[in-house]
Amino acid sequence: MTANGAVLEFEEYVRTRQDALLRSARRLVPDPIDAQDLVQTALVRTYPRWDGIADKALADAYMRRVMINTRTEWWRNRKLEEVPSAELPEATVDDGxxxxxxxxxxxxxxxxxxxxxxxxxxxxxxxxxxxxxxxxxxxxxxxxxxxxxxxxxxxxxxxxxxxxxxxxxxxxxxxx
Structure with a gap:
């Protein structure tokens, strides 16, 4: 298969499966914008390995695994803004x-x-x-x-x- 044929095959997969991939991503992350980013990152990471997927019927499972791994990587790399301290801050309620x-x-x-x-x-x-x-x-x-x-x-x-x-x-x- 030519490189152009592989590109068209991947593009066809993305066109037909993008909604299902986005739904899967929404189950992994609560924010819809983050879900879109997750799908895009997974697609970028999958594209170079597309020819290595022998059974294209398993492409969805491969993409879900890439999204899970990416989400886990994002979670591990998050910046914690909480700093432990000996005293708890005063609880305030903003009632307007x-x-x-x-x-x-x-x-x-x-x-x-x-x-x-x-x-x-x-x-x-x-x-x-x-x-x-x-x-x-x-x-x-x-x-x-x-x-x-x-x-x-x-x-x-x-x-x-x-x-x-x-x-x-x-x-x-x-x-x-």
Whole structure:
């Protein structure tokens, strides 16, 4: 068989069996992206040995073994980020209360802004529009949007830093 014939034979195998190989890989690793990487790595490792597989009916079994070995190799080479220590860290539960409090504080602070300033801040930061898109939506020039946003953020910073809402002063509440 010619080298080109072997390539076509391997390509045909990959085309017809890739979905089944991906399903097998998904049983080995939980992340779908890692499963795709596992299949690709197994195919790369199998291609040079393709002619050595005498019974192509056993190619799936060969590929599964390559995927298992590759996954085991990945597991052994993983970097452990846990460092043993004599003391356990304090257990914390993030219930979202702090985020809700920050949102409420920001909502209260937004009330001191003029309506146009509020619109500009919301469109630029919450809506994530560009300066030009905000200007078109509000019928302003881009310069007006920039200066309005600058003044609004300065006012918000001042209001938040001075704790006029009964909240404790916080570091970097409004990092603009």
């Amino acid at each position: 209360a702090e985020q809700r409090a920050d949102r409420e504080m920001l909502r209260d602070a937004m009330r001191v802004l003029a309506p146009k300033q509020r619109q500009v801040v919301i469109m630029r930061h919450y809506g994530q529009l560009t300066t030009e898109e905000t200007a078109r939506a509000l019928g302003m020039s881009t310069g007006t949007v920039k200066s309005t946003l600058h003044r609004a953020l300065a006012r918000l910073r001042y209001e938040l830093e001075h704790g006029t809402y009964g909240y404790s002063r916080r570091e970097s509440v409004c990092a603009a």
